Amino acid sequence: MSAQSRSTLEWQQLDSAHHVHPFTDPKALTKRGVRVITRADGAYVWDSDGNKILDGMAGLWCVNVGYGRQELVDAATRQMQELPYYNSFFQTATPSQIELGQALAEVTPPGLDHFFFANSGSEANDTVIRIARHYWHLKGKPNKRTFIARTMGYHGSTLAAVSLGGMPHMHALDKVLLPGFAHIMHPHWYTLGGTLSRSEFGIVAARALEDKILELGPDNVAAFIGEPVQGAGGVIDPPETYWPEIQRICRKYDILLVADEVICGFGRTGQWFGSQTFGIEPDLMPMAKGLSSGYLPISAVAMNKRVFEAVNEGGLLAHGYTYSGHPAACAVAIANIRLMQREKLVERVREDIAPYFRARLQELADDHPIVGELRGSGLLAGLQLVKDKAKRTIFTTEDDAANKCRDLCLDHHLIMRAVGQTMVLSPPLIITRAQVDELVSKVKIGLDLTARHFGLG
16 A cells, blocks of 8 residues: 555554554654654655655664665565575575675675674674574583673664663663673763773773673673674764773683674775774674665674684584575675675765765864764764753753754754764765755754753753
């Protein structure tokens, strides 16, 4: 049924009657009425009332090549016509699965040449947990099971991935989490750095990992996991001293290093992967979202030689999903990678559009009374909302400034996301300079109206 076949009210009533939304207060949504998105093209989406909205979040951090790319639609169509589905459980594979592995080996950091396919970032991180623990069992160290992650880290929403992540509101839903997961401070200098310089704070935040390893005992710790830039936790980019020290500590205590590239991967930071931007050499690297630019669900876990050789010699790998390496999703992912290579989108982000995007946002951050700092890397950005710029006084949860700003931006046809008291952006990699100007202009309107609401404008 086409979007035009019903009115917005009819769609809203049907949605309220049958659809349970993720990360949403159902009662509040029913009262407000869902916004129904009906079509999209490039960097824009349209709702059922005909409003053209600039998508500053690329869907959910994922539509890297933009909407309406016929090459990806055609790839899915061809594959669905030829072989719509087959599994990879029983010593079988499909051409698109095999070719996607080859394509990924071309763009992932050196040494990450082996890939396990799944369907989402959550599944990829569940896979990471199982593979890492399996690896240490094979190496004769079965007690190395605990994962260390970070507060405000996001690694998915399955029970295992929630336990792995460090999001308080997600922990609260379950009350009791799975055992075998520990957390250390997240490296946000602006809120946690105090009087330390960024460089000094980076070392302090990284050494929290060493303290936790020693507390738990190195023989009990399987891995450390972190996003190169924390995405859903508020676009937290660490100081330049942070990742080198994290890596040193992992190597010192023989702890596997996992770089969660679900958001940072596929050009978002100006390199193919955030690991390359920050000089990380991971043992395991989960990826999703930008792998297919969100056109079909797919994820993967890359393994380095060390991990793969142990798994390869370890007998049955009793793990997988019905749709691991779905042929159509793999075909779309291949087409997505080839499109990015052909149009040099990663180079464009690094050399052109990201520097322009960040410069325009920095101008806004410097001048606006309720923006304390601009964070992020490449086409990932976070604007910290503050009551007092000089004192770094952040709005409280009760103020709810970020959600207020988000709604005001949407009223002016811009999709931004509110995370805590931060406004975040992750636009498609194909966004133009003119669209960046439009985006910044609409962000400013949202910020101005928010400041006025709190008597700070």
